[in-house]
Amino acid sequence: MKAHLLNYLQINWIAMSKVAAIVLFSVFVGYIFKKIIFAYFTKVAKNTKTQLDDIVIATSGPHIIFWSMLIGSYFAFSAVQLPGLNFPLINKALISLWIISATLLTSNFTALLIKTYTNNDALKLPSSSLIENTAKIVIIALGVLMLLSHLGVSIAPLLTALGVGSLAVALALQETLSNLFAGFHILASKQILTGDYIKTDGGQEGVVLDIGWRSTRIKQLNNNIVIIPNSKLASSTVVNFDQIEREMAASVDCSVSYTSNLDFVEKVALEVASQTIKALPDALCSTDPVLRFTSFGDSAISFKVVFRIKQFSEQYLLTHEFIKRLHKRFNQENIEIPFPQRVVYLKKEV
Secondary structure (H helix, E strand, C coil): CHHHHHHHHHHHHHHHHHHHHHHHHHHHHHHHHHHHHHHHHHHHHHCCCCCHHHHHHHHHHHHHHHHHHHHHHHHHHHHCCCCCCCHHHHHHHHHHHHHHHHHHHHHHHHHHHHHHHHCCCCCCCCCCHHHHHHHHHHHHHHHHHHHHHHCCCCHHHHHHHHHHHHHHHHHHCHHHHHHHHHHHHHHHHCCCCCCCEEEECCCCEEEEEEECCCEEEEECCCCCEEEEEHHHHHCCCEEECCCCCCCEEEEEEEEECCCCCHHHHHHHHHHHHHHHHHHCCCCECCCCCEEEEEEECCCCEEEEEEEEECCHHHHHHHHHHHHHHHHHHHHHCCCCCCCCCCCCCCCCCC
């Protein structure tokens, strides 16, 4: 009896050693493939014009060794006969692991594909984490259903239960669902896109960083982040400074005294404006600046100098530089920038 038991353990030990050796060898092969062949494909993909191959490589790379291990495990257990081994059960477990890996790969591939091509300015597609996360959730849900079907779990009762339970979830998450559908509405309308500079009727303004499933994040010029619920943003009056195009007019208000020669003032101001354009080529468009006198004020004649700038945030640097240069030039030319003043007549009583 004892000799029979030792013989049984010895046979099992040899068989398990073979299985372990085959699995370890398959992992080694996968490692070598990833370090040599896959690395070569990575270099080749970087030199191609399309980004699709880069996405495939980036998402499939982490799974190569795992896939190699699954393939090695399948051949190991099918080639080595172990007493009492339930190969169909092991095969089902390996296929389940393969489904999980393929689901994660597909979800990551889809999310990266959406992110890459929605950030392409030529395609003009709305970019948002809401679209990426929704695509990942749908793919993972399909993967779970495939896994349950493979394991022999009936999907029909589960779908029925989810349908009934969704009513209770919808009532409990009204506000969240409102923000979710508002986010889809914002993206579908393309009236607000990531990267746009907007201003809401509540006074919040900045660059749209992301439109999520619940809220929209806006980065202000002082680098603070404003988080606005999607439903509130969808119902707000919003000024979008980047649509239809980002280029816009920016004006600087100025004034001179009534004794000034307005033709000379116009000439000097436009010269300073041209110098500012040369000093800030990345901020300003090549369009020539325009000067227009606007009103007779209480103590001065007012005028505007209008520039074409590339985007809304550039107006602050423009105003800063132009005022410095114009003030210096007006002082050199003895052009007066008057202080507010009033003439008061006192009536003397007789």
